[in-house]
Amino acid sequence: MRILRMGAVLLLGLSFAWACGFDGTLREYLDVHFWLPFAKTAKNFEKPSVRRISVPYAGMGKVDATLLGQLRGVYQYPADNAAILAAARADRSLSQRDREEVELIDAKIDMRSGSPEVPRLLRGAQAKLEQFLKTARTPEWLSEARGWLAHIHHVMGEQTEAGKIYLDELNRDGSNLSRETLLNSLKMNYGITGDQQLLDHLEEYFDTAEHAAFAIQLLTNPRWERNGTTLDRREIYARVNGLLQKHWRILRSPTLAVLTMRAALSMGDPGQALKIAERVGDSRDPDYLWMLGSAHFVSRDYAGAEDSLLRLFEVAKDDRKAAAAYGLCGVYQKLGLPVEQLRFALWLSAQSSDHWNPFPDTYDYSVYWAASGFDLDLLLDAEAPTEALDQFLERYPDVQNVRLVKYALAVRLARENRYAEAADIYEAIGQKRRGPRMRQLAALWADQTPEGRFAFAEYVGSNSVGIYFNDSLWDGDQRYALIATSDSRLTREERDSHIARERKLRDDQEELWRAQLILREVMDEVGRTELGIKAARLAQRDLRKLSERFGRRDEIREADIQVTRWLRAR
């Protein structure tokens, strides 16, 4: 039974692991896709504070013995309705509102009976709804009629007509169509990025500024190959630019400029985006600030990207702030300013400490980076120099998650054999095991005699992952972050330096490797003495305990052979 239970738990765990694949991607800011304009969905086109009503739709009111009540009955439970409809129409006692309901029910019954394959009834319903909209006055019936008219257009494949009605209704005060209904309808009508039909009919959206802005932004949304998009970006760019020039009067100047910038950036023309930005001047529009920063970054003007991303970080109220922070990590990485890079990486980690998916809206904006936190971990553990960690603590002593920096600094100091300083930090942050361990190492390190060095190495080798390894950052997953050899987004200099740094990290943090180096020195120094033999045996043990993931396979093998021969030769 216990085995069965364990099996069930294991299966559950495995299914969870399959469902939530681990993503350890690094340095997403080196990917062009990261810097595309923010994706827009229908909800981004919703005006604030639109007042809606919620009244039962026509035919969904009370069913009773009145003629209208009976008509509602045949609508709700489909049955032959011709006679009851005629009777209801002839009923002079009905109010204006009720008479309008009768007409709307009639159109809806036709619509319900129709289908795209048999369009006659649908077209009949369309004509009735259009006539209804010309004569009716009851607001809730009018908005409902517009909704059904849009629905007929949608099922008949008339995307433009349907989309415009839905979009107008989304921002219409007094609409009886719910926000969720309209957002879902728009999504069904267009998908996420728009399609060929939208591109073909683009000019028809230039009847109002809102329609044009909606259509252009949808078409210039970031596109993912996996969504099976087949639209040619160059075609979109040419068409959008041409129409923006032709219809410039419709769009107010800043809107026009931002849309043109968006088209340029989507197309991969950051130079043009920057030229257009000059016309906009000072703006606090988050979309504009992101695109300006992006255009600079993609043009490899990293310093130029800093200002607009900092402003975006300041003004954004939603997850676009996080996008700015991650972008700034890239800016400061490129500018060689690790203290500032750390500031924003730490800010991101502080926001995400309690959640696996800390910035859900970034997906909607199509800005993505992995939640693994590897960027920060590598920065703290290897990329930022020790002095930068010191400077950070001086400059930002009270930021959230600062303990991570202090811990990392203590680890780095230990790697530099500065054990007493490391002990001070560990003790200050209440680290109960590492603090005393550092004190002991400080004492052992002070004795540089062969006996003292042997004792030091023996201690180090018996505290694997407890001295030089940063256990606050890595959880058995570090190897997935050390990918410089396969990262093609780096310049040659960056790549060489990352590869060297990764090697150094592996060497510096590996207690067994460091211990055997000291032991072999002792062995050479004291020769075939009792101490030398003890050192050789310990070195051999440490060498053989090194994991394959550590690397240096040939060196380890060679050293093992040498030590073994040395021991045998005595």
Next chain:
Amino acid sequence: MSSLLCLIALLCACGGGVNKQPLPTTWTTGYWVWGGQSGPASLAKPLDAAYVQVAQDEYLPDKKLPAAQAYWAVYRFESQGVPELARASEIPPKVERLLTEARRQQLNVVGIQLDIDSPTSRLADYAQFLAAVKKGLAPGTKLSITALLDWFRDGTGVEAVIEQVDEFVPQFYDAGGAEREVIAAKVDAAKWGARFNRFGKPYRIGISTFGRAKFVSDHPRPGEPTTLYREVTPLDLGSEFARETVHNDVGEVVLTYRAMHETSVDYQRFQAGEGVQFVVPTPEGVRAATAEAKKMGGYAAGVVYFRWPGEFESLLVPPEEIFGETKTLAVETEDGGCVAVKCVDVVLRHADRFAPGVVRYRVRSSAPLDYFLPVERIPVRLAAPDVVELTVPPFAGRDRLALGRAVSSHAVIFTVEAVR
């Protein structure tokens, strides 16, 4: 000589007991499209015929089919033997549904082909089965069958089978099973022409264009089943394998790679003496078989090649090679979307598949590269800052060969040359 053969064929045809049909007036070239595999091969002209295996016994595959003047829907029966007679009635309704769907897709499906490996001893049963199928087919729907060469021995009763069909396609491959070191069977017009023409029915010759890779060992265990590989190519086996090359008498090349010491390829471990044997078809072999098929004259109506290439298939003679539409060696790039550098994935196109010796390809960039990240197990290296060098073993070229990712500070242009 060929006129003489035609005369003999005609005389033989006169002596047969099968209802004779008019002699075919045109020579056609067709392909079997198998297992839903329809790769990127493209020809200047449509095929005369495509024999398309029906998926799930119901539909033509969803994937884009090669352009053809006429399509045949092929029903394959996997189990050896003749299906029960009762099953014959299941086929016509399926065919009707398929034809309706084909008309909707505007595919000119002219008939069906049954691919049934009937034992020679049961040809009489097979003839009955075919008669039952034919009875249920709508008028105008042609019936074709594949045929095993063994059926055409003397005294097998194959006449009764041929009697039921509109055409037959003898398969000149795998006559001895997949464990042999040869795939194709020799197409010998003098031997086979007379045997086929005597029935007075049009036939097409099935010719193999595919290759095969299988496990081999210096110390095979008797009775051990043959392990076949779908994905392994000679390119995957590095310098740890010794190569032996043999040309067989049907124009195929047999490449045997044996590990010189224990090694592994992906997850497959090879002990010393174990390895992979490739049977690789050649354009010359396929063309020779085709020419020989033409010599059969009489009712010989064409050839059908097995098979149209799948998307990632490399051990075959591609249609372009057979039809002399060879493509020029080229290098293509695809942007890798890097911000701080220019990174592109480099793909070599149309590397010679049939070079008998090692070929070195030099891909030159217009400016020095910062670095190059090769695709795993592809023998490619950055030979100079502006030269990526690929070494391809004999008969190992591919139509599309991903080399790796080239990284430079700015955009560069690539050119390629082959150095033999």
